[in-house]
Amino acid sequence: MATVLKQEEPNNPHPEGAENVVVRFAGDSGDGMQLTGGQFTLSTALAGNDLATFPDFPAEIRAPQGTLFGVSAFQINFGSRAIETAGDEPDVLIAMNPAALKTNVQAVRPGGLVIADEGEFGKRNLDKAHYDSNPLEDGSLAKWQLLKLNISQLTLDAVKPFGLGNKEALRCKNMWTLGLALWMFERDREPIVQWLKSKFAKLPEIAEANIAALNAGHAYGETAEISGDGLGGGHLQHHKIAAAPAEAGTYRTVTGAESISLGLVAGARLAGLPMFFGGYPITPASAILHHLSRLKEFGVTTFQAEDEIAAITAAIGASYAGSLGITSSSGPGIALKGEAMGLAIMTELPLVIVNSQRGGPSTGLPTKTEQSDLYQAVYGRNGDAPMPVIAARSPEDAFYCAIEAVRIAVQYMTPVMLLTDGYIANAAEPWKIPDVDTLERFPVSFMTEKPEGPLLPYSRDEKLKRPWIKPGTPGLMHRIGGIEKGVDTGHIEYGPANHQTMTEIRRDKILGVADSLPDQDIALGKAGARLGVIGWGSTFGPIHQAVLRAQKAGQDVAHVHIRNIWPLPKNLGDLLKSFDRIIVPEMNTGQLKTILRDQYLVDAKPVNKVSGQPFTIAEIVTAIEENLS
Amino acid sequence: MATVLKQEEPNNPHPEGAENVVVRFAGDSGDGMQLTGGQFTLSTALAGNDLATFPDFPAEIRAPQGTLFGVSAFQINFGSRAIETAGDEPDVLIAMNPAALKTNVQAVRPGGLVIADEGEFGKRNLDKAHYDSNPLEDGSLAKWQLLKLNISQLTLDAVKPFGLGNKEALRCKNMWTLGLALWMFERDREPIVQWLKSKFAKLPEIAEANIAALNAGHAYGETAEISGDGLGGGHLQHHKIAAAPAEAGTYRTVTGAESISLGLVAGARLAGLPMFFGGYPITPASAILHHLSRLKEFGVTTFQAEDEIAAITAAIGASYAGSLGITSSSGPGIALKGEAMGLAIMTELPLVIVNSQRGGPSTGLPTKTEQSDLYQAVYGRNGDAPMPVIAARSPEDAFYCAIEAVRIAVQYMTPVMLLTDGYIANAAEPWKIPDVDTLERFPVSFMTEKPEGPLLPYSRDEKLKRPWIKPGTPGLMHRIGGIEKGVDTGHIEYGPANHQTMTEIRRDKILGVADSLPDQDIALGKAGARLGVIGWGSTFGPIHQAVLRAQKAGQDVAHVHIRNIWPLPKNLGDLLKSFDRIIVPEMNTGQLKTILRDQYLVDAKPVNKVSGQPFTIAEIVTAIEENLS
Amino acid sequence: MNEMTKITTTLKDWETDQEVRWCPGCGDYAILKAVQRTMPDLGADPSNTVFISGIGCSSRFPYYMETYGFHTIHGRAPAIATGVKLANPELDVWIITGDGDALSIGGNHTMHLLRRNLDCQLMLFNNEIYGLTKGQYSPTSRQGTHSPSTPYGSVDRPASPCAFALGAGARFVARGIDIHKGLPDVLKAAHAHKGTSFIEIFQNCIVYNKDVFEEFAAKKTADDTQLHLLNGEPMLFAKGQKGITLNRKTLQLEVVDVVDGDWESAGVIVHDVTNRSVAHMLVEMQFGAFPMALGVLYDDPRPTFEAAVVAQNVASSAGKKPDLQGLLNKGQTWTVTEDGPEL
Amino acid sequence: MNEMTKITTTLKDWETDQEVRWCPGCGDYAILKAVQRTMPDLGADPSNTVFISGIGCSSRFPYYMETYGFHTIHGRAPAIATGVKLANPELDVWIITGDGDALSIGGNHTMHLLRRNLDCQLMLFNNEIYGLTKGQYSPTSRQGTHSPSTPYGSVDRPASPCAFALGAGARFVARGIDIHKGLPDVLKAAHAHKGTSFIEIFQNCIVYNKDVFEEFAAKKTADDTQLHLLNGEPMLFAKGQKGITLNRKTLQLEVVDVVDGDWESAGVIVHDVTNRSVAHMLVEMQFGAFPMALGVLYDDPRPTFEAAVVAQNVASSAGKKPDLQGLLNKGQTWTVTEDGPEL
């Protein structure tokens, strides 16, 4: 986010005085961990800490209660300085049941604090988690500080006055837990109390019960501390993490799905166009459809199509009719859109295609994150079909990437692919809200006047862009389509020379987009470093932090983050060639690496992770060390 | 074809004594030029000449008579030694109407012979061809030998005895022309007479009329020669081209579409499998569906699906059930199959996908040839989705490539992409028919026995291949699907480590295919040459001839033709690095070039042609010279 | 179609300078002329008219109409038309498609276009064959059709375009024949209908499926083979000597003889274009035992998709102003000043 | 389905070791049990049974059946099943799909499966919502459905699965409810039918579309809200006090009161599963004015696709032997010897 960059320490053995703390909430899908995490995130932001989060939920809608695959977790890394990753190892784990403990405890740093709701550690739940014996009793958690609390019971006691059924009552567990967490880090409960009141405005007693649980959890921290109560090795302590120095301004938390939606709306307005969004639900892309469908007052029409092909072709139709056509999906759905992208390329109509990447191939890992659709984005169409590709690196960046995608689409009359991924889509981070008046406008002008002489729908301006002519414009009737077009006229044309020329025009027009791009900058370090670490997309955080660490350790390393995947910035080649060595960490088997090696003949070495999980800082630090020795 | 390779001279100024002659028949779509060409091809083959052809017909089904876009042409290059291209410039052009003359005469080498049917050069036809004056009269054809014959009238006279209507009678024009052509090159009319008799068995008078026209055309040649009749500058002369030295054996002419169909049938039998072919019509892929639909006695089931997605998914279903699943299409249709390819990759089922490439992007140029789907073949899917890719270089080679594709598919349980193109699909060449007993068998063995311990549908053999288990097999019930699979078990598995492992297995399995491939050979020249010309697919002929010429001119050039696009042969890297310079001629904007540069960091320079027409030898000779100076 | 100010044009105004590229004698020529002849009668405005097609011989149609035209990709015209119409509901949208384009690869989009009831005219040129790809059988080809892909005859049962359309929720279904003088009237009724007007046109592919419709399209036998439906009129054919009735016992349609014009006592059904039950029976009437039903089989409008979308866009925007800054600032925000953050 | 030697199994034989991953209380559980309970009664053989699904909550079904199973990709199950059945017609093929899988992205394949009449059972779990993707409206959602993608309510008109199926040419159409005891009988009738058996099952998505079917699925009001169809039986409901008749004038269905059991004079229709005209009316009966028609609405077999394909494969192979060398040598060949080429 918009803070003066500082480094994330490898987690300090004792939270006390640490620059940053990593907390993970883990429980059953039904336990509301994502909600808890979300509210804790807000209070963290309000406390002025910088932060990054990583929500990790199961593929199942609502997996059977207590099962291992039903565990839902939310991790947050916050600190008194710039935070760019969700953190490698949690310092604190709050486990609401045995399954949550089993699937998460190994990630906790040795000596970290583990808080478990012992009320949930009965035989049935232990069996469901495939525990032969109770880990809270058998000493198997020795290397962590264990704190057993009967959160279930404590919650029931706290909400008894409101006469809820047992089921409803237990639903308040997460607020009790949140209350405890707020106490641990000296947070103000008020904003959350307000949020609960508005959320349950129609159900006052539910609101009250939740507030009571929240307060009880908080109070428990107080008293436990006073009584020095540190059962089971674990010891409750609380402390405040100082605010992170941040640029002055107005902030909010935002997820990638939100910021892309906002960016697209902003882009359409900067272009002066109504927006048509054609989508078909798919995880994790659906959220964008959901957000936009609430923004009709911004001239947004959303269309849930019968499939991805209808979604993109309807968007193409809308662009043809003078709207800004947008479509969005994830891997399998994007694959289905390939043929239609070719039509948009041939008819030279503006279009933005958002790909929220997920684990592949095929259905793959719908709820996990990956960067494995880059090949598809750059190369995945029949014929010579060049298309600009932009990749967002964070929720904040996604806002500006979306605007950029719209700009290129309308200024060059071309489809543009915007790459994001499951991690960015779901992760929340503080965002310094821009002043919209500072955003550069790029108003579109349609052709409306009959020109002298013949109408030439495929004539070109200096950018090689053809005119955009809306049906309904008096006198400018013409026909376009997917068959090769005659130069200028746009008539069907099968001639050899014409096809050669048009193919070159399509290629050169897209390469020309680079003229409108800023030079490639260096995120860290300088040209000529011994090692260049080249990244794209959501790996920015871990790479950046890893390079910071390496530099601190005195190593001559640089970090280059590529946002424009195609066309590439004009100076990128020289920059890359200035490094002695180059590594390209990617959450795929090496896709950006192919483009860099092809374009610049540089020996870019792949560093790959395809586990559905983001890189840890440590993994990249290791890769850096290996490549420097 | 299977001849000892020799060089195609740049066409000798005088056909007399030339090593090879290039003849082009051009007329209206309705004039039966493709038929004429086909029969001339056969007689050429029977005369023992080597040959290559290039049929070039309009995109329209039956374009209005006499129009420029309705012209259909057939070019044949034949000679007394190895022929590998259809020839750069025709020595002889036979033009049946003004439109045919206009669209083809510029290609004829200066001094070449132009025969025109003056009977068709009336005002209406001249207008349709946008001729202001009659080119047969206005001297505009001075740089060629022009021979004006009223073929229409001569044909009418010849067939008068059979009392056909004027329309039917004129239909015999092409046979008159063929007769003349046969005379010019001293060909036996008998096989064609036989063919006409069988073709029109049910219409004897039509057969007789055509035979009469054929004989009349032939007789005209005789008499014209005797009378030394060389009107309009053109001079009829006839001469025999000696037979080309060819390996002993049985030959036939074959087009790529035929040979691929035959290769797939052969492949299925070598594997011991029934074949299921799922297709949806599209030019130029449809011919394969047509051929296979007539071969049911070979255990071939053909299925014309509702669309390309149904075609490939039905084929996947058939493979799942134990047949050899095959699907075929061209660019736009292949784009639609991308998502399903991912399913075949994830479920690890054998599948052959044939892509008959055509001009793109989008609908593009359906009847023209191009190599622009290589990116799509290698990279065009969501996720990390590796798949073997093979490219045929000629109709003959296509037969063996098809067998190879089947072998890889079943031996590695993987989809395989077989690339061909519109040129190969339609071009005919003599083919030395192999002895089927010499073709290596690779029988498939299904898993039929319940193993000791648990059934592991994703266990692997040394090739990393998983077992193929047919539904219907007693006791081996199991479930597969498109979600990530657990190692060995094949159960749904979302775990990070498992996804990493499976992704690597999928990658390594495909890379392992290279172990079963022969080393990359050198088509011409040797390792370490100053210039390596690297090609793939149907550019083999022109590249080969161009390199031959360059070598004759004393230049140190080598030709490497890559058949296995992915994975690449293991020794290819070393071979490429041995050349001082490398150029890669492709009928696209530089796609194989990307793979070579990525894989080997060699400075492979693209030489591109995207006109929908094959390379001429001259174009590549030029490229060679530019890159050697 | 939508309200529009009628303007005056002549047939010539609707012709382009492009050479028409269909086979000589193709039924498409007749349909093109019929449309070009009808447009002036509709008072349509070329500048406000869009012809959208997929891929096929039929789909080349837009190139020959002096209007806005989009020759898209195979099977997707209905989806593209949906985007066009939602982006500008004022446009008069025509979809031109074939039996393969609309019912094979495009079946799903055709279904959803009809379900949503987008206001447009869909003209399906049914020649029971894939013309452009040189004659393979199509989903409407009769069983036993010999084609390059079915050398031994097709085995699958053909789809009935009109039955499919009704099943998908169509509110207007009509049938016509390429060369028939009645075609313009069908087009006018379709254009007058608000919502998706589904028009099946029997089109003669003289190259690959010559005269497949002769048995009922032939002029000389037309009286006995064609049932021309007119709203409010009895279902009579064969010069009024035969009619269609519903057997009140079997609850199936039957052909009855009509003696000296007394169709009432013969129980001949009076055509009610809003009767969906009867429409279902009409589209499934097997030719042979019955005549071929032509004209407007069903016409019962419902609110259109784009109207509902626009209405909701307006309603849900009411009172809200598109304040981008306000949108960005939504939710719980805080400001950072020199002395730290605050709500 | 196909002929097969009946074998003896118990419910347990059809359960897998996989943990079932649906939301607690999901209607899918009841359907799973109903199928597992029915299989033994069919004498089905797990080794010879294949469950093929697309993507969706419903499509996870195959993982829980101890048979061969293929969890494919979204919307393509019917096409994959076609390949499976053509490759091995002996297999007993079941397709499991959802309202989105079968009617949204998969509509075209569903249509052509029905048109071709492949022998299989297609079970469409209709919960009128996209469950797996967390609750967006589907093509069967009622107008005004509030969902994440339609926060102001959906505007498009819902598709009627059974009407769509009939329009596509279905020869067997049935309806059931997830938790109803009648479901197994519907499954048995479907399995007995040769050809594509289309079964719509109202399935309760308790998380995203809880109890949308209550108005007719609720036990207590069932008598008045459900019409249980039985071939040869009069269409009676409300404990026999009401029935369905065809108004012989308007030619539309109507509900009539039946006085002390005399349904005949009330003109109540006797259900004939082979009457396609009536089937069309039944599937379009609007709930509210009419009860919900359940059970086998239509059942009139026709030859199956795979049977026709196999028959043609056999017929056209008759007398020909698969001589590969002969095939390669087809057409005009010539041999090259030392002394040149000859025919």
Ligand SMILES: Cc1ncc(C[n+]2csc(CCOP(=O)(O)OP(=O)(O)O)c2C)c(N)n1
């Ligand atoms: C994605 C894709 N698949 C296949 C084709 C090839 N193709 C073009 S038109 C056509 C069918 C034409 O039949 P129909 O829709 O009936 O139109 P007609 O030519 O008969 O008028 C096909 C299969 C294509 N162009 N694109």
Ligand SMILES: Cc1ncc(C[n+]2csc(CCOP(=O)(O)OP(=O)(O)O)c2C)c(N)n1
């Ligand atoms: C190509 C593709 N597009 C979209 C998706 C996302 N997706 C999965 S299931 C589904 C719809 C599920 O609805 P339905 O078929 O009714 O099944 P249900 O979950 O309700 O049982 C969607 C849109 C996908 N997996 N693949």
Ligand code: SF4
């Ligand atoms: S192929 Fe048939 S449909 Fe196509 S243009 Fe020719 S006649 Fe018309």
Ligand code: SF4
């Ligand atoms: S989301 Fe709905 S359909 Fe899916 S499992 Fe849960 S209850 Fe069942």
Ligand SMILES: [Mg+2]
């Ligand atoms: Mg057609």
Ligand SMILES: [Mg+2]
């Ligand atoms: Mg559903």
